Amino acid sequence: MPVDPQSLLRELFATAIAAAHPSQVLEPFLPADRTGRVIVIGAGKAAAAMAEVVEHCWQGEVSGLVVTRYGHGARCQKIEVVEAAHPVPDAAGLAVAGRVLKLVGNLSESDRVIFLLSGGGSSLLALPAEGISLADKQAVNKALLKSGATIGEMNCVRKHLSAIKGGRLAKACWPATVHTYAISDVPGDLATVIASGPTVADPSTSAQALAILARYSIEVPANVRDWLHNPASETVKEGDQCLSRSHFQLIATPQQSLQAAAVKARAAGFSPLILGDLEGESREVAKVHAGIARQIVIHGQPLAAPCVILSGGETTVTVRGNGRGGRNAEFLLSLTENLKGLPGVYALAGDTDGIDGSEDNAGAVMTPCSYRRAAQLGLSATAELDNNNGYGYFQALDALVVTEPTRTNVNDFRAILILEATAP
Incomplete structure (x- = not known):
């Protein structure tokens, strides 16, 4: 049976949370x-x-x-x-x-x-x-x-x-x-x-x-x-x-949760690549993830699809605008802007405590269609990123991940799922 990418991403997130409960x-x-x-x-x-x-x-x-x-x-x-x-x-x-x-x-x-x-x-x-x-x-x-x-x-x-x-x-x-x-x-x-x-x-x-x-x-x-x-x-x-x-x-620890998610991904037929705990500006960390995803899709390096990139840690957001959203929404918005709908790439970013910043969501999900669908709604990923409005962007796409408080916390969890796809 074919894997539903969005369901698998949510399962990986749930697995990471359960491993630290x-x-x-x-x-x-x-x-x-x-x-x-x-x-x-x-x-x-x-x-x-x-x-x-x-x-x-x-x-x-x-x-x-x-x-x-x-x-x-x-x-x-x-x-x-x-x-x-x-x-x-x-x-x-x-x-x-x-x-x-x-x-x-x-x-x-x-x-x-x-x-x-x-x-x-x-x-x-x-x-x-x-x-x-x-x-x-x-x-x-x-x-x-x-x-x-x-x-x-x-x-x-x-x-x-x-x-x-x-x-x-x-x-x-x-x-x-x-x-x-x-x-x-x-x-x-x-x-x-x-x-x-x-x-x-x-x-x-x-x-x-x-x-x-x-x-x-x-x-x-x-x-x-x-x-x-x-x-x-x-x-x-x-x-x-x-x-x-x-x-x-x-x-x-965050590593234990990433390892638990990796086991789950492998069982679903996806090779895991664990990048570990990361720091830095959310939008910049997203650029690095986008580069790795693009390299996998186009050149099959550093590993071949189907695979999943896993990372954790705690990024930071320098507030520039008046929008809504925490570190994970910011990361995912920057990832969306940088990938611009690259085929076969899906992603979830969420806080394992169930609260991204001070919002009511844990994070959000990106699909290959997110960039195009948002543009059809009149939303510019670049403009929304300038306004730190990751929450608003993914809310408009009905792509927020809401878990309620999980009563644990090993910080951020990011998973980028890459299906076998033909490069554009």
Whole structure:
């Protein structure tokens, strides 16, 4: 039976999400001894789903508090779930961060803490450093999101403006034993970068945070600049005693999801090419993907069709216009513009958390007919890209991918399906 390209793309996306879902990956990593009291805290888009797993598996006394993005909650019985804003923190995130610190602030050596961490935790667990207001952090965060800064650069600044990130949460838990279980949403899976590393040593410095703000010409209030010049703004460094009982474990990564999608593609008769975690401007990353797709269609290199190009990571968007759409819609719009209906090429780009930027879609799908159909509707891919309007473009084509919140997050997923086709 012939493969329906759009259905297969959606199946690959679903497979990638399932491979990173807490219900599938967390339980084997939990401590072998699950008796006795444990305090569970957590932050991120997968935090509530992770908390559900702990409640189900733990045999002793369980209590705690986790924060997740609005709409990403779960029905926990023993662990309180609070929802807050992402990607720009709000008062709910501020309040719950303070409560988390208070919850772990008076522990002893005999206490155990489980910290459930996933993408989005940096914004959701927002507690500004002394002398910095939530409004200050919100303004800096918004400016960083629009600047084109990488996730690593953004988190460097966030850590040094925080009372909880950059190892400071582990310091608050000391001398209790802390087990951090993390789902990675960042290229390279660095513990220091995932949600700004609340329980691990941080190698970045306040001077680097200042340099990032200067690099992207981001103006900040005098109190923020003064704080970053203050030695107290430095994060917890390697060798600090407070980290000696803090243990970090990755339980899911973008690579695992890409590999799961590759297995699914191979079973459907498509050779997979995994490009891995990628960074850079969404529209520029799309140009590279378009070049690879074109080379496959015309020359059968670096592999022959039928095949699928898979990639993940987190691209960035420098806001130029007033349109709607996140990183994935921007990527797909640029891909559409560059391929201009190249026969036999289909693509899906989506965020594995189910939300592309701040929209209600996870991503979108492109077909060989997308460019022509949009032109018939009076839509120019070039003009819409100039306006950052990927959402509007694919909404007009009825090509948005809507999943609702998935309650996990290994960041972006991109699949370009190439059928056997004759070059134009």
